[in-house]
Amino acid sequence: RDSFTQRYNLSLSRTLYPYLRLYASCLFNRSDGATTTNGEKTESTQTTVQPLVDLTLRSPVYTAGARYSRREDTTKSTGAPSVTNINEIYTGILGLKPVSTDFPSLDLRVERSHLYDQEHVSLDLVRDFAGLIMNYTPTNNFSLQYRPTYITATDRLNGLETENLSHVGRVEYGGSFLRNRVSYAANYNITYSELTTSVSGTGTVDIGIVPFAGLWS
Numbered sequence: 001r002d003s004f005t006q007r008y009n010l011s012l013s014r015t016l017y018p019y020l021r022l023y024a025s026c027l028f029n030r031s032d033g034a035t036t037t038n039g040e041k042t043e044s045t046q047t048t049v050q051p052l053v054d055l056t057l058r059s060p061v062y063t064a065g066a067r068y069s070r071r072e073d074t075t076k077s078t079g080a081p082s083v084t085n086i087n088e089i090y091t092g093i094l095g096l097k098p099v100s101t102d103f104p105s106l107d108l109r110v111e112r113s114h115l116y117d118q119e120h121v122s123l124d125l126v127r128d129f130a131g132l133i134m135n136y137t138p139t140n141n142f143s144l145q146y147r148p149t150y151i152t153a154t155d156r157l158n159g160l161e162t163e164n165l166s167h168v169g170r171v172e173y174g175g176s177f178l179r180n181r182v183s184y185a186a187n188y189n190i191t192y193s194e195l196t197t198s199v200s201g202t203g204t205v206d207i208g209i210v211p212f213a214g215l216w217s
Contacts, residue, residue, distance in 0.1 A: 003033040023054040044077040056093075063095035063107075084118040104136035104144075124156040145170040159200035166193040 011025035027050040034043045049072045056065030067090070074084045094108045111129040129151050136144040147168040154161045167190070174185030 001033065001035045003031065005032075006030045017057075019059040020055070020057045023056075024052065026051045042078045044075070046076075047074045048072070061097055061099065063093060063097075065093045067091040067093075085115070085123060086118065087113065087115045089113045101138055104134050107133040120157075122157075126154045126156065128152045141173060141175045143172045161198050161200075163196040164193070165196075167191070 006029070008028045009025065011023070013021070013023050015021050027048070029048040029050075031046045032043070033045075034041060036042075050070065052067070052069040054065065054067040056067075057063065058065070069089045069091075071087045072084060073086075074082060076082045089111065090113075091109070091111045093110075094106075096106045098105065109129070109131050111127075113127045113129075114125070115127075116124045129149075131149045132147065134144075134146045145168075149164075149166045149168075151164040152161065169190045170187060172185070172187045174183065176183040
């Protein structure tokens with residue numbers, strides 16, 4: 001068996017303004033192999049091309065950015081057709097961290113990923129994600145956390161679509177008295193999840209069993 005691997009990486013990083021940064025890169029990887037069995041030679045080639053562009057504005061108070069990445073994998077083998085799978089990801093972020101504790105901090109992230117083969121005949125999956133993280137701590141004794149998440153996944157070839165909506169919240173309160181000799185704390189957690197599945201073709205979906213009760217100490 002003979003093999004030969006090539007790997008090249010080119011990147012660029014530049015600060016356009018005091019808080020604005022541009023980053024771009026491209027990775028190229030190729031592996032060639034040859035195998036001889038009973039006098040019959042088989043050759044194979046695996047190629048990966050992965051470009052990425054990221055533009056982010058980040059300051060002590062707010063954050064905003066957009067990112068695009070793509071991964072293209074191509075496999076070629078003797079006696080078999082060439083197969084190319086592509087995964088594209090679009091990402092956006094938006095964050096706010098107020099200096100004053102009278103306002104909550106917010107972090108929003110949205111993303112779309114599209115995984116498909118070049119001919120769109122065996123693979124075509126789209127996934128959309130949106131998530132928010134909110135933290136609010138107006139005093140040292142009280143804090144509030146809230147995290148909603150929305151995810152949709154679509155199998156375009158099989159006509160299967162799932163939507164998952166979840167809410168996670170937590171409230172904490174605590175303190176101490178008698179010169180910190182006695183402390184107290186209380187918290188309340190809430191979790192809500194909703195899964196919706198719609199099928200217009202031959203797709204199927206697996207639903208796992210989650211725990212609904214338990215003990216802790």
